[in-house]
Amino acid sequence: MTSAIPVSQARISAIGTHVPERVLTNRDLERLVETSDEWIVQRTGIHERRIAANDEFTSDLCVKAVENLVERHQVRLADIDFVIVSTATPDAPFPSVASQVHHRLGLSRTAGAIDISAACAGFVHGLNMANALITSEQCRKVLVIGAETLSKITDYTDRTTCILFGDAAGAVLVEHDSKEPSFIRSVSTTDGSAGIHLYCSGIADRIGGKPILRNGKLVQNGREVFKIAVHTLVREIPPLLAEEGLTPGDLDLFVPHSANIRIIEAVCSRIGIPMEKVLFSATRYGNTSSASIPLALKDGMDAGKLKRGDLVLLSGFGGGFVHTSTLIRWTI
Ligand SMILES: CC(C)(COP(=O)(O)OP(=O)(O)OC[C@H]1O[C@@H](n2cnc3c(N)ncnc32)[C@H](O)[C@@H]1OP(=O)(O)O)[C@@H](O)C(=O)NCCC(=O)NCCS
Structure with a gap:
């Protein structure tokens, strides 16, 4: 599918992120599997990653990323009318992470909530969906969140994968704006x-x-x-x-x-x-x-x-x- 969006009416207007506190370095991984800092840096460019606590899940990271967005841009959440969460590591198959984030942020009862599953392409798909919802005048303000706790599905005995993945969340606000569309x-x-x-x-x-x-x-x-x-x-x-x-x-x-x-x-x-x-x-x-x-x-x-x-x-x-x-x- 390819599409021109000449009449986009949607603007990306705010951004926030959150990463868990615990840092897992390449040196830490050397103690878990047969690998080296040099090998990981040379093959991937990765030096360290963040790992969620045992009782910290994707929805927790989402809420904190949105709180960061609100703090950075003084955004009002009351008039959000849709929340889209892209994740491959939802807290549960259902209910969706988006519905839990909707609840914890106290969004309006009439705001929609949906998770999308498109692995590492999901955040950009989510942006496109937000643009479509706004440009078709179904919504005016959409939160798009990309969030993962990949550490929960990573096998820390497999050196070919455990060196790569980390946990984090990022949120953007997309809102109606016909003068300066993104x-x-x-x-x-x-x-x-x-x-x-x-x-x-x-x-x-x-x-x-x-x-x-x-x-x-x-x-x-x-x-x-x-x-x-x-x-x-x-x-x-x-x-x-x-x-x-x-x-x-x-x-x-x-x-x-x-x-x-x-x-x-x-x-x-x-x-x-x-x-x-x-x-x-x-x-x-x-x-x-x-x-x-x-x-x-x-x-x-x-x-x-x-x-x-x-x-x-x-x-x-x-x-x-x-x-x-x-x-x-x-x-x-
Ligand atoms: C995973 C990746 C870094 C491996 O690098 P590579 O250069 O392809 O390495 P190979 O798989 O060819 O393995 C080369 C050697 O390194 C070894 N090796 C694999 N992981 C290792 C590690 N963490 N530390 C040290 N050696 C390792 C292999 O066993 C192999 O040894 P051998 O030649 O004795 O069999 C690389 O394939 C890659 O980046 N792929 C894309 C991954 C990705 O981005 N996935 C997400 C996409 S959304």
Whole structure:
């Protein structure tokens, strides 16, 4: 699906994030599995990640991220009319994290709440959905939250996965604004045949007809995921920009899902985006799936790298295999 959004009436107007207190460094991981700080940094760019406490769950991180957003931007929550939570690690299959966040934030009874499942692409999908709800005049203010407690589904005896993932939440407010809309154009792609390469088992014993490991933990074929991610972004980004008469060189910033610095370097070198234009959150937080893009945006803003009016490409990609790239104008 590719779509121009010439009549977008939605503006991203506020952002907040939260990470758990506990830091898990590469040195800590050396004590758990046969690995080294040097290997992890060289292969992934990750130095440390945050880990939720035993009694801390995705909904807790969501509420704190929204509290941070409210504090930073003095936002009134009373007139929010929809909350979308992207997560692969909900507190429970149901009720949704969004419904629990709705309750704990005391949102209006008439506000909708929904979780979306699109792994590491979910936050960008959520933004697109918020834009659609607002532009079609069904809503005026939508909270979009990307949040994960991936540590709960990580196997800390598997060195090929446990070095990668961390816990975090990021929230943005999208609101009606026809004068300064954020959304320009988007492309989404899906390849369900690659689902077997990155999964966490649930109630079924197979994916795409193939038997899977049923331990309730994240399982990954890292090399395949790497190749699919690079191939997909290199194939999809230049045509998306070309539809707007742009080239990668026209972007002020590129904010891909912070999975691994080498995936991003491979994409950037192939399509011609200098690494100085990338915002990357995994150095300090690891791969936080749905939360990685809002973390990178907020830290980028606070560091003075991301400024109002910047032309920014957001690219979410991950388990499915799913991908969404959305071109926006930064409007905070
Ligand atoms: C996981 C990943 C970092 C592994 O790096 P890689 O260069 O592909 O490594 P390989 O799997 O080829 O393994 C190379 C060697 O390192 C070893 N190795 C794997 N994990 C290791 C670790 N944590 N520490 C040290 N050695 C490790 C392997 O066992 C292998 O050893 P061998 O050659 O003796 O068999 C890489 O594949 C990757 O980043 N994939 C994408 C993951 C991702 O981003 N997922 C989320 C997408 S949303």
